[in-house]
Amino acid sequence: MRARFHHDRDGFYCINQQTNNAHSRPRWNRTNPGVGLLAIACLALGGCGGGGGGGGSAPVAMATGAPPVSATPAPTTPAPTTPAPATLALAAYAGTWYGPCQGRSQDTATLALASGGVHALQLNLVRNFHAAEGCAGTAIASETLSADFTLAYDSSKTAAALLAAGTAATQVALDLVTISIPSYTRSRSGPAVTTTTGANGVLSWCIGYPDGAVCTADAGTQPAASGPGALYLDKGELLLLSPSGGGYVADARYTKERATTVQAQGPTFERIDTVQGNGALATSGRTVTVNYTGWLYDAAKADFKGTQFDSSIGKTPFSFRLGAGQVITGWDQGLLGMRAGGKRTLIIPASLAYGRSGSGTAIPPDAPLLFEVELISVQ
DSSP states (O other): OOOOOOOOOSSOOBOOOOOTTTTOOOOOOOOOOOOOOOOOOOOOOOOOOOOOOHHHHHHHOOOOOOOOOOOOOOOTTTOOOOOOOHHHHHHHHHHHEEEETTTEEEEEEEEEEEEEEEEEEEEEEEEOSSSSSSSSOOOOEEEEEEOOOEEEEEEEEEEEEOSSSTTTEEEEEEEEEEOOOOOOOOEOOOOOOOEOOTTOEEEEEEEEETTTTEEOOOOBBBOOOOEEEEEEEEEEETEEEETTEEEEEEEEEEEESSSOOOOOOOOOOOEEEEEEOOBBBOOOEEEEEEEEEEEEETSSSSSEEEEEEEOOTEEEEEEEETTSSSOOHHHHHHHHBBTOOEEEEEEGGGGGGGGOOTTTTTOOOOOEEEEEEEEEEEO
């Protein structure tokens, strides 16, 4: 039975379940708060994603580690020692990583190479709680687990991976691991933490926020579990993935820098037909030619049009293959179903555009976009 792990709003728990313009492909930058799954750990992430690639560059593939090179030693000089491929593969993931700030809490994952020549990483998880939204300043409470988890290297392979919700799967080089979670308990400590014991004898930890205390009952000892997973570095950000349907799906994303602002939701994805076309239908795999103008989305404007950053009007129309990942996801999804001669307005959240990285100086990080698109032809 494979283990997948859910989270609650305030703490850890584990459940074992069943057996340069608009046409460069971005990476998604966040997941929906409160619904993320983290198959690596029983850590409550309050929105496991957050982090992003972006821009038009392909994700940076993890080095899988070349086989050791055999060297013929000189008679009196020992041959140099080359680290095992597994050690090379896992070394890039070692360090301290931060999840996104979610309200008043933020998670830290520390990965360290296991000692004793074992090709594995030890994973230590901590959740820090802050007095105010945004996670700024010193934590007033921390939640820790009584045991570290082990991520043992299995192999490296190129596989289809869904790096972000709402995007197409991408072939990337993954490092496959077996995740071993020993039996563990959790605890909370810090200047704002008090404890109470209910009539049923169950211990609760309470965190005293300025607007009142929030209490969480002790869940007791959690059972050991294990299962397959994968690691990947996307533009220097750590992705933790679970196998799904013959490929892999990202459960969580961590960064090396600690974010101290809450990620904005932004607008929802919208497709608004302003002129109905009567020509050929735009379907996935067909080549479409369009004219377009793009603006930064501005909720304060009546028409939501902020700064214009790009336009093909008066220039050569833009052609691309629909659904092939040649454009941002908001375009691949947004132009489906149009007919030649039609016009459509697209409101695209940052998660389907350029994500946290933005694009050059024209599109800042986490920027939602608005496009007006005219479909000229479909081939």
